[in-house]
Amino acid sequence: MQRISVLSPATVANLVCGFDILGLALEEPSDLMILTKTESPGLVIKNLDHYGLPTDPEKNVAGVSLLAMMAAMDNPPGFELQIEKRIKPGSGAGSSAASAAGAVAAANLLMGNPFTPMELVLFAMNGEKLASGVKHADNIAPCLMGGITLIRSIHPLDIVKITPPELHVTLVHPQIEVKTSDARQILKKQILLKDAIRQWGNIAGLVAGLTLGDHDLIGRSLEDVIIEPVRSILIPEFDLVKKRSKEAGALGGGISGSGPSIFMLSKDKAIAESVGEAMKEIYTKAGIDHSVYVTTINHHGVKMIPS
Amino acid sequence: MQRISVLSPATVANLVCGFDILGLALEEPSDLMILTKTESPGLVIKNLDHYGLPTDPEKNVAGVSLLAMMAAMDNPPGFELQIEKRIKPGSGAGSSAASAAGAVAAANLLMGNPFTPMELVLFAMNGEKLASGVKHADNIAPCLMGGITLIRSIHPLDIVKITPPELHVTLVHPQIEVKTSDARQILKKQILLKDAIRQWGNIAGLVAGLTLGDHDLIGRSLEDVIIEPVRSILIPEFDLVKKRSKEAGALGGGISGSGPSIFMLSKDKAIAESVGEAMKEIYTKAGIDHSVYVTTINHHGVKMIPS
Numbered sequence: 001m002q003r004i005s006v007l008s009p010a011t012v013a014n015l016v017c018g019f020d021i022l023g024l025a026l027e028e029p030s031d032l033m034i035l036t037k038t039e040s041p042g043l044v045i046k047n048l049d050h051y052g053l054p055t056d057p058e059k060n061v062a063g064v065s066l067l068a069m070m071a072a073m074d075n076p077p078g079f080e081l082q083i084e085k086r087i088k089p090g091s092g093a094g095s096s097a098a099s100a101a102g103a104v105a106a107a108n109l110l111m112g113n114p115f116t117p118m119e120l121v122l123f124a125m126n127g128e129k130l131a132s133g134v135k136h137a138d139n140i141a142p143c144l145m146g147g148i149t150l151i152r153s154i155h156p157l158d159i160v161k162i163t164p165p166e167l168h169v170t171l172v173h174p175q176i177e178v179k180t181s182d183a184r185q186i187l188k189k190q191i192l193l194k195d196a197i198r199q200w201g202n203i204a205g206l207v208a209g210l211t212l213g214d215h216d217l218i219g220r221s222l223e224d225v226i227i228e229p230v231r232s233i234l235i236p237e238f239d240l241v242k243k244r245s246k247e248a249g250a251l252g253g254g255i256s257g258s259g260p261s262i263f264m265l266s267k268d269k270a271i272a273e274s275v276g277e278a279m280k281e282i283y284t285k286a287g288i289d290h291s292v293y294v295t296t297i298n299h300h301g302v303k304m305i306p307s
Numbered sequence: 308m309q310r311i312s313v314l315s316p317a318t319v320a321n322l323v324c325g326f327d328i329l330g331l332a333l334e335e336p337s338d339l340m341i342l343t344k345t346e347s348p349g350l351v352i353k354n355l356d357h358y359g360l361p362t363d364p365e366k367n368v369a370g371v372s373l374l375a376m377m378a379a380m381d382n383p384p385g386f387e388l389q390i391e392k393r394i395k396p397g398s399g400a401g402s403s404a405a406s407a408a409g410a411v412a413a414a415n416l417l418m419g420n421p422f423t424p425m426e427l428v429l430f431a432m433n434g435e436k437l438a439s440g441v442k443h444a445d446n447i448a449p450c451l452m453g454g455i456t457l458i459r460s461i462h463p464l465d466i467v468k469i470t471p472p473e474l475h476v477t478l479v480h481p482q483i484e485v486k487t488s489d490a491r492q493i494l495k496k497q498i499l500l501k502d503a504i505r506q507w508g509n510i511a512g513l514v515a516g517l518t519l520g521d522h523d524l525i526g527r528s529l530e531d532v533i534i535e536p537v538r539s540i541l542i543p544e545f546d547l548v549k550k551r552s553k554e555a556g557a558l559g560g561g562i563s564g565s566g567p568s569i570f571m572l573s574k575d576k577a578i579a580e581s582v583g584e585a586m587k588e589i590y591t592k593a594g595i596d597h598s599v600y601v602t603t604i605n606h607h608g609v610k611m612i613p614s
Contacts, residue, residue, distance in 0.1 A: 205459035
């Protein structure tokens with residue numbers, strides 16, 4: 001095989017009470033990436049979109065991830081990587097992770113799977129480091145593996161895949177800018193033990209609800225008393241979106257990644273669509289450009305498609 | 308029915324990373340409680356042991372719990388409650404919870420189950436309030452319901468029963484005194500967000516491991532970076548017990564409740580017995596009186612036995 005095309009999905013990290021540890025993959029949107037082996041060594045990146053992202057591999061999140069992988073190969077071939085980004089950069093829906101994970105997953109498939117999924121996560125974390133300054137894996141892992149992933153530990157890397165019951169996801173991207181680095185800076189370094197206890201009760205409830213397929217328990221556990229109260233002030237209409245989404249029947253939700261996107265989980269598609277309508281109404285009234293996706297959880301992660 | 312006898316089990320609260328939220332019930336030891344309806348109204352308590360606990364119902368943890376239940380009945384009968392404590396008070400193995408939960412569970416059975424399990428938890432929490440000053444439910448819940456219980460939230464009370472895979476428990480009670488109130492006082496009110504994140508990764512891993520029956524994941528997740536480093540200094544030989552237990556094959560463990568008992572979880576009985584031998588050796592060498600129990604998880608909670 002000389003060429004491969006893959007779809008690399010958007011992801012929601014910081015799943016409400018699961019800050020830095022829980023993420024999920026979405027069926028839509030996905031970036032399209034086409035990777036070709038070339039005669040000449042090295043890596044060439046070409047953009048098929050109009051976001052104007054850097055094509056210098058050292059400055060591109062897909063580039064640095066794939067270079068890390070090539071450095072681990074004995075005789076790496078040359079590659080040309082074409083990227084059509086469909087996940088807006090800066091939306092909080094794992095755009096950088098999709099580029100980083102998609103590139104290494106495509107190369108691994110093209111080379112006959114020389115690397116393990118854990119190795120792919122480690123290569124792709126170089127992309128996150130370039131994008132946000134932090135080598136986090138909570139978008140990378142669900143992007144590569146699909147479903148919901150738990151990062152139990154970063155050192156050593158310990159990732160657990162959780163297969164959730166049927167869940168529909170509504171994601172709204174209000175088109176304002178929230179920098180990941182700003183969103184991280186406003187967090188307090190110290191928190192109250194009593195808040196931490198409430199948070200780990202919810203985390204435990206959420207994981208139990210997901211593994212046992214208990215939608216009500218999932219809903220009751222979707223509460224974040226530590227990060228959301230601080231970060232949500234950066235997102236206009238956050239409280240209203242949450243209130244209206246729950247009134248429309250959503251189980252709950254919160255900030256996607258570090259924002260500004262907001263996601264909501266629902267038990268069925270009809271509810272997820274009503275939630276989407278409520279979101280549209282709120283941001284239309286507020287005069288803020290926005291995109292809404294009504295989708296489900298992606299269970300396979302990065303996927304090969306016919307070239 | 309005029310009389311009922313029940314066994315009310317010891318419990319392990321503060322399950323390593325699950326401080327204040329996760330507890331489990333033990334097959335052994337259990338308190339014996341015999342409850343009889345009487346002609347005269349009110350509550351009379353008789354001790355069948357030599358611990359000299361108060362028999363004034365207002366000053367007895369079983370007493371205040373049962374009085375709370377009687378106050379919720381339309382026409383409560385009189386009761387005589389005989390208690391043979393086999394779980395040593397102050398051991399950290401849920402001795403007060405066994406008294407409180409056993410009393411209300413026995414009365415509920417004797418009266419034909421007028422109250423729900425959640426109501427029983429609320430009545431029995433009065434006993435914990437008397438014993439430690441805090442209305443906590445993390446020993447009460449597993450004592451009443453068996454298995455492993457998650458207290459997702461105290462206000463409102465939300466308890467989730469988790470059915471774990473086969474697990475054997477070794478419990479050692481070094482006979483020194485650690486007061487629950489002291490153990491609580493030395494905890495810091497503020498913790499680092501980064502430590503909290505590590506803790507909730509472990510909580511999530513532990514719950515996933517328990518519900519999915521993944522012993523290795525359970526073992527990797529049995530890590531407490533917040534409470535144990537502070538409280539373990541009150542327990543002589545703690546680090547050595549943990550080290551030797553793991554060398555003997557234990558999955559992991561920690562302080563039972565607020566100590567001084569230490570518990571370890573193992574995959575099979577033979578390992579749990581080796582762990583018990585290691586514990587005995589350590590405390591014998593240190594010249595500290597101790598009791599060791601090699602037991603399993605109790606899946607039924609308070610249980611009626613022939614009178």
